Amino acid sequence: MQIQRVAVIAIIALTTMWVDKSYDWFQPVRYALGYLIAPSQSVAVLPMSMSEWMGESTLSRRELLTETHRLEARNFALERKAQRMASLEAENMALRNLLSASEKVDERVLVTSVLAVDPDPYTQQIIIDKGGSNDVFVGQPVLDSNGLLGQVIEVLPFSSRVLMIADSNHAIPVQVNRNGVRAIAAGTGDLHELNLIYVPNTADIQVGDLLVSSGLGGRYPKGYPVATVTKVDNIPGKSFASVKAEPSAQMDRSRHLLLVFEEGAGRVPPEALWKGKR
Amino acid sequence: MRGSVLGLFLLYLFGAFALEHAPMPEMISWLQPAWVMLVVTIMVLLAPQVFGLWLAFPIGLLMDVEQGTLIGVHVLLVAIHIVILQLLYRRIYLFNVLQQSLVIFLMIMAERIVQYWTTAMVDSQAMPVPMLWPALISAVIWPWIYALLYRPLRRMQ
Numbered sequence: 001m002q003i004q005r006v007a008v009i010a011i012i013a014l015t016t017m018w019v020d021k022s023y024d025w026f027q028p029v030r031y032a033l034g035y036l037i038a039p040s041q042s043v044a045v046l047p048m049s050m051s052e053w054m055g056e057s058t059l060s061r062r063e064l065l066t067e068t069h070r071l072e073a074r075n076f077a078l079e080r081k082a083q084r085m086a087s088l089e090a091e092n093m094a095l096r097n098l099l100s101a102s103e104k105v106d107e108r109v110l111v112t113s114v115l116a117v118d119p120d121p122y123t124q125q126i127i128i129d130k131g132g133s134n135d136v137f138v139g140q141p142v143l144d145s146n147g148l149l150g151q152v153i154e155v156l157p158f159s160s161r162v163l164m165i166a167d168s169n170h171a172i173p174v175q176v177n178r179n180g181v182r183a184i185a186a187g188t189g190d191l192h193e194l195n196l197i198y199v200p201n202t203a204d205i206q207v208g209d210l211l212v213s214s215g216l217g218g219r220y221p222k223g224y225p226v227a228t229v230t231k232v233d234n235i236p237g238k239s240f241a242s243v244k245a246e247p248s249a250q251m252d253r254s255r256h257l258l259l260v261f262e263e264g265a266g267r268v269p270p271e272a273l274w275k276g277k278r
Numbered sequence: 279m280r281g282s283v284l285g286l287f288l289l290y291l292f293g294a295f296a297l298e299h300a301p302m303p304e305m306i307s308w309l310q311p312a313w314v315m316l317v318v319t320i321m322v323l324l325a326p327q328v329f330g331l332w333l334a335f336p337i338g339l340l341m342d343v344e345q346g347t348l349i350g351v352h353v354l355l356v357a358i359h360i361v362i363l364q365l366l367y368r369r370i371y372l373f374n375v376l377q378q379s380l381v382i383f384l385m386i387m388a389e390r391i392v393q394y395w396t397t398a399m400v401d402s403q404a405m406p407v408p409m410l411w412p413a414l415i416s417a418v419i420w421p422w423i424y425a426l427l428y429r430p431l432r433r434m435q
Contacts, residue, residue: 002361005331009357010396016350017400026349033343040292044299116299118346119307122405125346154346161346169403 031132034156041127041159045115108261109143110134114254115159124167124191126150128257131158136259139219143258147225147248148172148213152259164251165226166191174226175214179204182214183243185227191251194227196243201234205243221262283324283434290317290427291337295344308408311416312386314341315359319382320428322363323370324435330364331357351396355389375421383417 020026059067110130118125130136132155140152142162150164165172168189174196175182181203185194199205209229215222227245234241294313302310318337321329338353345352362385363370370378390409397404 002331002364006357006361009331009334010354013350013354013357014396014400016353017348017396020349021400029339029349030343033339037295037340037344040295041299043292044296045301048301116301117307119302119310120405121308121408156343 030154031156034131034158038156038158041115110136110259110261111256112142112259113256118161122189123169124164124187124189124251125153126162126164127159128162128259129159130259131156131160133157134259135261136160141220141224141260141262143224143260144249144251144254144256145258146250146254147227148220149249149251149254149257151219162257164191165249166194166247166251171197172220172226173214173216174211176205176229177210177212177225178206181205182216183211185211185245192246193230194245194247196229196245197240199241199243201239201241203241205229205232205241207232210248211245221260280434283431286431287317287321290320293317295340298341298344308411309415310412311419312412315356315386315389316382316416316420316423317427318356318359319363320423320431322360323367323428324431326364326367329360331360334360347393348397348400351393354396355393358389358392359385375424378424379417379420382420383413386413386416 016026112128112130114126115129116127118127128142136152136155138152138155142149142151148165150162150167150170152160153163154161163170164187165185166187166189168187171184171186173182174185183196183199183203183205186197188195196205196211207229210225211227211229213220213222213224213226225248227247229243229245231244232241233243291314294317297313298310314337318329318333321333334353334357338351338356339349341347341352341356342349366381370381373381387409390407390413394404394407394409397407
């Protein structure tokens with residue numbers, strides 16, 4: 001009797017799994033259940049946030065002062081850069097106007113911190129502490145202070161799941177900063193290595209080249225650092241060169257991340273791109 | 279069943295979901311036991327008349343959302359877990375703790391295999407599921423779960 005009931009549950013489960021894989025009808029269910037699991041999530045990170053708070057509130061005056069001095073010095077250096085940045089941006093805009101190209105404005109960003117790392121060793125995903133209540137959306141680009149880190153793939157009310165660029169199911173269109181050669185950086189499942197696929201043997205890519213996002217996929221904003229080339233192998237007889245790169249983002253270390261809100265990019269679901277309806 | 283026992287069950291479940299989410303160092307992240315399954319085991323063993331297959335739906339759905347798997351996988355896994363316990367609970371009462379651990383090990387291992395099979399049936403790019411270590415570590419901590427969570431409740435009843 002009970003075995004039959006389990007068989008029925010198995011059929012229902014397989015159906016819902018298939019529906020969930022093919023359509024997004026269950027997204028509201030996921031979102032609503034997200035409210036229920038939010039408290040247990042915040043309890044799970046309580047020890048971590050407690051120790052962080054303890055560490056912050058027991059810093060000595062001396063340490064705080066040196067920290068402030070260090071940050072002030074850094075701020076000066078950055079501000080000097082920013083001064084030049086303003087004039088460069090104005091110049092860039094004027095040039096773009098001459099070319100009658102659309103002008104790129106500064107994006108709005110939201111700071112978030114990492115709640116948890118997915119324990120599954122076969123995927124590279126993390127969970128962050130901002131969700132639908134902060135207008136996070138599926139496909140949103142995520143950065144850390146050094147470069148692109150990944151994109152949001154699932155949004156719950158108070159948390160979201162981020163797929164990192166090192167996941168073996170992920171690939172991102174990039175460009176060599178030095179000369180603009182385009183390539184695709186695919187994740188390998190290893191947090192410290194990306195693989196540049198379909199690079200012709202004659203392409204001008206050298207060890208040490210910085211790869212930046214090209215924005216061609218319509219998902220990531222243009223011009224953020226993605227990785228640095230670490231190894232180029234031209235294998236005679238193979239049609240493509242083997243190029244390895246190390247991601248700029250510190251995917252196994254960063255605690256604080258940035259969510260980028262950019263008009264246009266990211267809001268486009270990938271299916272809409274190849275169906276041609278934007 | 280008394281309200282206090284039910285309250286404790288809810289507390290256990292809450293704790294299990296929190297632990298399932300607890301941040302672990304990358305090195306030992308595959309040592310995460312199947313906390314929720316262990317709590318479900320306790321609940322079914324304590325009140326097999328109350329906790330039948332219906333329990334699979336709320337808990338399974340919550341696990342699917344928590345782990346980001348396809349909706350329905352964990353409903354099936356929890357259902358399998360419950361039905362095995364429902365068929366075996368009279369025998370499990372007579373087992374000693376080590377034999378119970380072995381049962382837990384085999385059950386969780388079998389469920390992980392079912393999880394991979396069903397996901398692979400639906401999704402051609404399914405990733406392998408960690409099987410051996412979570413099952414082993416769940417079996418290893420079962421004696422403690424039994425002594426600290428199950429026995430006191432058994433005496434309360």
